Amino acid sequence: MGELFRSEEMTLAQLYLQSESAYCCVSELGEIGMVQFRDLNPDVNVFQRKFVNEVRRCEEMDRKLRDAQLTMSPATFEKLENELKEINTNQEALKKNFLELTELKHILRRTQQFFDEVNSTFNDATRFVAGVISRERIPTFERMLWRVCRGNVFLRQADIEDSLEDPATGDQVYKSVFIIFFQGDQLKTRVKKICEGFRASLYPCPETPQERKEMAAGVATRIDDLQMVLNQTEDHRQRVLQAAAKTVRVWFIKVRKMKAVYHTLNLCNIDVTQKCLIAEVWCPVSDMDSIQFALRRGTEKSGSTVPSILNRMQTKQTPPTFNKTNKFTSGFQNIVDAYGIGNYREMNPAPYTIITFPFLFAVMFGDLGHGVLMTCAALYLVLRESRLVAQKNDNEMFSMVFAGRYIILLMGVFSIYTGIIYNDCFSKSLNLFGSGWSVRPMFDPRVLQLDPAVRGVFNGPYPIGIDPIWNIATNKLTFLNSFKMKMSVILGVIHMLFGVSLSLFNHLYFKKPLNIYLGFIPEIVFMASLFGYLVILVFYKWLAYDAHTSRNAPSLLIAFINMFLFNYNDPTNQPLYRGQMVIQTLLVLIALACVPCMLIPNEIAPDLIWTGLPLPVLLCPCHRGVYTGCVFSLPPLLLQFNFGDVAVHQAIHTIEYCLGCISNTASYLRLWALSLAHAQLSEVLWTMVMHLGLSSRSFGGFVALSIIFGAFAVLTVCILLIMEGLSAFLHALRLHWVEFQNKFYVGQGFKFLPFTFESILEGRFED
Incomplete structure (x- = not known):
């Protein structure tokens, strides 16, 4: 094992x-x-x-x-890269030329109107420059011309309606055509410098209408030819990229x-x-x-x-820890690894977690209807896992749920089981076998005269789970509280005793006999003497008292408290069985006797144990061999042994364990609390939502029922499945990390990280 x-x-x-x-x-x-x-x-x-x-x-x-x-291959890739660079360079040059021709086309189209407006104002000595500038720079451009040229220029501008593509960035920009009239070479120099500063593009524009008309026709022809070349270049570039993309x-x-x-x-x-x-x-x-x-x-x-x-x-170095997993066990192993990587060859809690984790979750989540919904959702992920893996969904939440699909599946299956035990399905009980309780004999005078206890009211236990009659009983909550609280204590003590038992296999494997005699045996005796005995009392009370004598049953909680106080004269709480005082006193004394044994330091190196020296010598406070009371020849390893540090560590461990037995047992009561909270929340949701739609009998009520059922389904999924499920998941996680694993699992190792291409390439590519 x-x-x-x-x-x-x-x-x-x-x-x-x-x-x-x-x-x-x-x-x-x-x-x-x-x-x-x-x-x-x-x-x-x-x-x-x-x-x-x-x-x-x-x-x-x-x-x-x-x-x-x-x-491509390195040589092919270099060739392809150069080819693409050449294509991109040529395409950028063609686009730049196309932009210039397009701007010139708009200038030639607009300038005739400008010339008609200024012919009556300027003489033959008037000169001009024409160009294109970004539309948002026009106001600043105009003010600068006016100030530098002292108002001796005449500016006309018109917006280009269509956007133009910038060949460098590929962005769409809006520009305006302008023409500036002036006289003299000095103003010409100033105007050109201003245009250069505002990054305006200047183009030659003929003075006569005929020349402008002929130039416009030539520009249109060149634009058509250039557009055809650009289309062919883009098609060639796409073919190259598509061939490479394969x-x-x-x-x-x-x-x-x-x-x-x-x-x-x-x-x-x-x-x-x-x-x-x-x-x-x-x-x-x-x-x-x-x-x-x-x-x-x-x-x-x-x-x-x-x-x-x-x-x-051959090496004395500690090897890394490697636990082989598959798609089913990997999720449970991740739960354990999140607590800590196990030491090399240490007992791995993951195999046991496969059963205990979903079961403890189901104890808190137990509902037949909710368990079926969770199981169906998990089955969908499991049955379609190959297709979902191929899709490689980037949603982090979905990826996390998908990775734990087998955990969710087992949680759903166990929730169905506990839902049957609780006889709870969407807060309603299922009466499949007929209730074992009947109130009819209570109204029969003959029965009442014969037997004051009214025999015939209880005809035997329900075949499986809780009798559905409790769903309408006034003391339903009291009964369920008692039942689930005791069940939580029983499960918790068994779980912890199992964790302590697993520590024995670690001590045997690592050859630490002192840990067995001073660690495992006192620990399991201490827990069994106190809390194991409490579990036995619970079962004894269930068997010793029936429906007719239950009113005389003593309180286990008070009896357990009196056990520690050695108080056996409490008139309000009678003993459960004969000789209870002797047995309980003996158990408390045994538990107290275990504490000094656990206080003895047992984390001593195995090499010291096999030296053959007596235990007092091994535990003596020898520091660097300076102790006159030691007459033995001590090995060098013992001279490095620090008794003080080990003693303090062992004292802390003992106190933590003894107090932890109490706090950990109480911690398992969360099984009762969350189970009760889930059942009550489910009942409130049914009463406040679904019951309203079912109580209406008109045609309008049918429409309302459809709407209310939709709201009920959404609230069930969001609150009872997701929120309550997450809460139960976290509490089950805590029970395993704190209450179970700390009994035998150190988790201070380091993980085996092999060199594997699968982990290097995982998540890096998409289909």
């Missing part, structure tokens, strides 16, 4: 990789993902490692692929794999001959054959005649 639920046995291995086959061998190891490379060059700067240039080339190629969103995913993956392999090779050492790379890896012992086969494949692919060598190494 201990070996079955422990992490994989790991070993440290040394690899001798020939230079010509090192890349292929590491690539094959990345495919199987079963080795974790150790950095053998921790003091070497990353820029001084052997394969730093290869890593840089891969990063540059990766950058180019991200920018261009295409890829392999974009493949080459993105190849480049990232190359970068990962070279980065891994930088972790290796190079021997003196410069022909062999030496690597150290952690790997599972069970996968040694697979690793050896991967190295053989890599050697064959590289064409090398010298095989790579794999040797196991």
Whole structure:
């Protein structure tokens, strides 16, 4: 049992990789993902490692692929990149030429109107410049012309209605046509400088109408020809990109794999001959054959005649922890790992969590109807998982729910079971087998005369679950509170005792006998003497009293308190059985006797235990051998033993455990509290919402019922399934982390992180 639920046995291995086959061998190891490379060059700067240039080339190629969103083989990619650069440069030049011609077309179209307005004002000495400027700069441009030229210019402008494309940025801009009339070379120089400062484009414009008309016709022809060339250029560019895009995913993956392999090779050492790379890896012992086969494949692919060598190494270093999982167990393992990565070969709580976690959740969430809805939702995710995985949804919330689909499925199935036990379906009970209670004999005078206890009222227990008659009983809440509270204590004590029992397998495996005698045995005796006894009292009370004698049953809570106070003269609470005082006194004394045993430090190195020295010598406060009372020859390891630190640590652990037994048992009462809260909230929702629609019998009531049922369904999903489900999930998580796992699980190890392409590429690409 201990070996079955422990992490994989790991070993440290040394690899001798020939230079010509090192890349292929590491690539094959990345495919199987079963080795974790150790950095053998921790003091070497990353820029001084052997394969730093290869890593840089891969990063540059990766950058180019991200920018261009295409890829080919390195040679093909370089050729394609140059071709695209040339296409883009030519296309930008063509677009710039097209913009200039378009602006000139608008200038020629507008200038005739400007000339007609100024012919009567200016003489033959009048000069002009025409151009195009951004529309938002017109007011500032006009003020600057007026101030610099002292009002000796005449500006006319008109907006271009259609937007124009900027060839550099691709943005749509709005511009205006302008023409400036002036006299003299001095003003001409000033006007051109102002136009240059405002980034206005100036174009030649003929003075005569005939010349302007001929130029306009030529510009229109050139625009048509240029538009055709632009269309052909864009079509060619799209064909090139589409051809390249067919392999974009493949080459993105190849480049990232190359970068990962070279980065891994930088972790290796190079021997003196410069022909062999030496690597150290952690790997599972069970996968040694697979690793050896991967190295053989890599050697064959590289064409090398010298095989790579794999040797196991002896080491005292703590190996990483590796727990093999599949799509079903990975979710439960993640729950455990969120608390802490287990120590190497420590008992793994995940296999037990597969059952206990959804069951404790269901105890708090138990409702047949809600469990069916949760199970159906989880079944949808499970049955369509291959299609949903292929879709690669980016929604973080959906991804988290999808990763825990098997957890949700088991939570739903267990909720159906506990819903049957509670006989609760959307806050209503199901009367499948007929109630075991009947009130008819209470109204029969003959029965009343014969038996004051009114025999025949109770005809036997309901076959499974709680009798539906309790749904209409006035003391329903009192009965359910008592039942669920005792059930919570029973489940909690069993759960904690099971956690303490698992610690025995850790002590046996790690060869710590002192932990068994001074740790496990006192701990389990302490808990069983007090809280195990309380569970026995609960079962005894259920069996010893029936419906007729239950009114005389003593209170277990008061009896348990009196047990610690040694108070057995309470007239309000009679004993449950004969000899109760003797047994309870003995159990309390046994529990108290366990405390000093737990206070003795037991976290002593196993090497000290097997020295054969007496226990008092091992526990004596010897510091660096300075203690005159010690007459034994102490081993060097014992001289490094700090008794004070260990004693304080053990005292804290003992106090925490003893007080924790009380607080942890009380913590399991959350099973009762949340179960009650869920049932009451479900009942309130039914009474305040669904009952209103069902009470109406008119045709309008049918419409109202449809609306109310929709509201009831939404509130059920949002509040009772999602919010209440999340609350029960978090409380079940806390019960496992704090109340269960701390009894045997340290969780201070470090995770096995193998070199695997799957984890490197996961989530990086989309179909």
